[in-house]
Amino acid sequence: MNTSALPAALADIVDDFQALDEAERLQLLLEFSRELPDPPARLQDHPELMEQVVECQSPLFLTIETEPADGGQPGAAPERVRLFFKAPPEAPTTRGFAGVLHEGLDGLSPAEILAVPDDMPDLLGLTRAITPLRMRGMTAMLGRIKRKVAALPQHG
Known part of the structure; x- marks a missing residue:
């Protein structure tokens, strides 16, 4: 499968799964x-600051924040998106999906995240090993992240 459309970190993860x-x-x-x-802790103690991904079988909450890419210099590079997830330890599949998205997307620019194909979860090759409901949960996680990023105020 072609991973050239993915950001480098996410492409590496997909390649690892496909191997x-x-x-x-x-x-x-x-x-x-x-x-x-x-x-x-500021999010851990305030679940209302995180959004639940109701499509996930286990309780999964996520939020995004942005930070300047290079110390906030005026006219500098676009901001970076930081991802935060909260999922119970007894939900390893859901946590695993969140871990893939965190490692593959955290710290990227909004444009890089929005360019990730919606069917990226299918590239992991888990569709036969994991129930369709769980796969929908991962697709929903990615969709929720992209929707939150798309709603960010535009900069530069």
């Missing part, structure tokens, strides 16, 4: 679930 057989892909997804960082 494995199905059982190994599930193991890799579990690794991503363990590596998903907790949201900062």
Whole structure:
């Protein structure tokens, strides 16, 4: 599958999944679930600041923030999007999907995130190993991130 349309970090992750057989892909997804960082305390203690992705079978919350790309110099490069997820440890598949999106998209510009194809989750090769409902949850996570990014005020 062609990953050239993906940002570099996300393309590397997709390539890693595609190089494995199905059982190994599930193991890799579990690794991503363990590596998903907790949201900062200011979000952890205020769930109302995060949006629930109701399409996910497990309770998953996410939000985005932006920060200047290079210290906020006027006329500088576009801002970067920071992603924050909250998912329970007993939901490894959901956490794994969030971990993939966090590692692949966190720190990118809004334009880079908006350019990610909506069917990117299918590129991980998990469609036979994971229920369609769970795959819809990951697609919904990506869609929610893109919708929140698209709603950001335009800069520059």
